[in-house]
Amino acid sequence: MLSNQKVAETLVKKFGDDVFDFEEPYGLLTLSTTREQILPMLEFLFNHEKIKGNFLTDLTGVHFPDWKGQEFAVVYHVHSLVHNFRLRIKVYLSEADLHIPSATPVYSSANWMERETYDFFGIIFDGHPNLIRILNIEEMDYFPMRKQYPLEDATREDKLDALFGR
Amino acid sequence: MADIELVPNAKSPARIGQPELVGELTTLNLGPTHPATHGIFQNILQMDGEKIVSTEQTIGYIHRAFEKIAERRPYYQITTLTDRMNYCSSPINNLGWHMTMEKFLEVDVPKRAQYIRVIMMELARIADHLICNGILGVDTGAFSGFLYLFEKREEIYEIYEEVCGARLTTNMGRLGGMERDLSSEAIRKLRAFIKSFPPVMQEFENLFNRNRIFMDRLINVGAISAERALNYGFTGPNLRAAGVDYDVRVMNPYSSYEDFDFIIPVGQSGDTYDRFMVRNAEIWESLKIIEQALENLPQGPYYADAPEYYLPPKDEVYSNMEALIYHFKIVMGEIDAPAGEIYHAVEGGNGELGFYMISDGGRAPYRLHFRRPSFIYYQAFPEMCIGSTLSDAIVIMSSLNVIAGELDS
Numbered sequence: 245m246l247s248n249q250k251v252a253e254t255l256v257k258k259f260g261d262d263v264f265d266f267e268e269p270y271g272l273l274t275l276s277t278t279r280e281q282i283l284p285m286l287e288f289l290f291n292h293e294k295i296k297g298n299f300l301t302d303l304t305g306v307h308f309p310d311w312k313g314q315e316f317a318v319v320y321h322v323h324s325l326v327h328n329f330r331l332r333i334k335v336y337l338s339e340a341d342l343h344i345p346s347a348t349p350v351y352s353s354a355n356w357m358e359r360e361t362y363d364f365f366g367i368i369f370d371g372h373p374n375l376i377r378i379l380n381i382e383e384m385d386y387f388p389m390r391k392q393y394p395l396e397d398a399t400r401e402d403k404l405d406a407l408f409g410r
Numbered sequence: 411m412a413d414i415e416l417v418p419n420a421k422s423p424a425r426i427g428q429p430e431l432v433g434e435l436t437t438l439n440l441g442p443t444h445p446a447t448h449g450i451f452q453n454i455l456q457m458d459g460e461k462i463v464s465t466e467q468t469i470g471y472i473h474r475a476f477e478k479i480a481e482r483r484p485y486y487q488i489t490t491l492t493d494r495m496n497y498c499s500s501p502i503n504n505l506g507w508h509m510t511m512e513k514f515l516e517v518d519v520p521k522r523a524q525y526i527r528v529i530m531m532e533l534a535r536i537a538d539h540l541i542c543n544g545i546l547g548v549d550t551g552a553f554s555g556f557l558y559l560f561e562k563r564e565e566i567y568e569i570y571e572e573v574c575g576a577r578l579t580t581n582m583g584r585l586g587g588m589e590r591d592l593s594s595e596a597i598r599k600l601r602a603f604i605k606s607f608p609p610v611m612q613e614f615e616n617l618f619n620r621n622r623i624f625m626d627r628l629i630n631v632g633a634i635s636a637e638r639a640l641n642y643g644f645t646g647p648n649l650r651a652a653g654v655d656y657d658v659r660v661m662n663p664y665s666s667y668e669d670f671d672f673i674i675p676v677g678q679s680g681d682t683y684d685r686f687m688v689r690n691a692e693i694w695e696s697l698k699i700i701e702q703a704l705e706n707l708p709q710g711p712y713y714a715d716a717p718e719y720y721l722p723p724k725d726e727v728y729s730n731m732e733a734l735i736y737h738f739k740i741v742m743g744e745i746d747a748p749a750g751e752i753y754h755a756v757e758g759g760n761g762e763l764g765f766y767m768i769s770d771g772g773r774a775p776y777r778l779h780f781r782r783p784s785f786i787y788y789q790a791f792p793e794m795c796i797g798s799t800l801s802d803a804i805v806i807m808s809s810l811n812v813i814a815g816e817l818d819s
Binding site: 269270272274298299300301302304306307319321325328330332351352353355356357360364377378379380381388389394395 | 662753
């Protein structure tokens, strides 16, 4: 059985100072890395003979507009089905430079998940085979899940109830 | 007239290592509103005669921005969004979301509520698989099995109605338990279903499982190896058909699944026939679980003692001061959740249905992401159908059980 401690030690031994911010929310090992190290780390987890992190459960983005220099996060959930061990990896990106290597060389499943993340957050996955919008229309010129685009305010009064049926 | 060299889709993987085409390719639009897609999504197929050379998928026709909407909704109002993802098995989505929040808020749900949830989730799984397998029959030209099974699905929906008042978009359960106890009518309907369902299912299996025409249409069609399936993020019956025994119910038991005795059916070749057979076998296992849960249904309360989160029963709201206060606070969204992040997954009809939520301590999630299984595995469709015929592509798509609502979120 793998423990959080063991996996964390393995990763520190391999990547040194490039893994940091260790946490265990609800028992799930969470750590951060840099965008230079994310692809080597995924490959390392994938090929590691003990960990066998061969399953990418989820890949998504988060926007933190108030965190200067790390406005965006890309979150990977890697699952080792052999040991039933889950791991969450975060990479913070600055809004000025939203590039990160694509995980598609390791996991084919990353293809659409990265397209979705690009579609909603505008994060650019370098090396992705077909980085275009997936759920929104291609003509859209903004990234709707960013926090500067609020949903319509339910209390606004400039729309006539008679016309809009509210 | 100058010679025009026809090199359509030169980049397509199927073209590599094949002789140059002499003829012209036909472009075929499968969808967005094609009867065989069972939902709204498009496949642009390039056909060389009867063979598929390449396919390009377009999805997002019913994208409803659930993740964005969820960022403004109080936690208990998000349940109605989850209904509309996999609408063939909405109770699993609803209860999965409640369980995510209960794990996040550390609310202990009483055993009785957990067992009722298990019954409802397994009913939903049966309904989901019945549709998928029934439609697979329709797509291969056998309508009767589908029609015959729909009567049983109707009975499942009547049980939903008895438990939560709704049929398709159920909004079932509440954060902390169920909205009401299992009524005697619901238990009667459940018992009737357990009794009347097996002969019908058996007859359906007799009709299809060893049917020569059906087997010829399905065996070795759309096969995918376990390794590729894992790499493509397959989960649920589609992964198990490829021979990987991954089931969230067993790997990370939730809602007392560890109390029940059932097996995980697996296939071997990962082809369409295996997917069909795995789903059939899972229906029998689900039935076993329902029987056990109903037999051993514990006594006790059906909701947790968590007044800040559990919407109080209506009769208490009108007679009890505290219940009225909490009712008001919950409905107005004045209950704040702690800050933190969580990932929780349940075994949905199509596989691992995950909820990744980040809370900044407010009334609504800061970020909520749904891991929708069919969104992730549908991207393997080109790899599975290139080189086969159009009629094969239809049954592959049907056996993958791609649900448009789940695909587009």
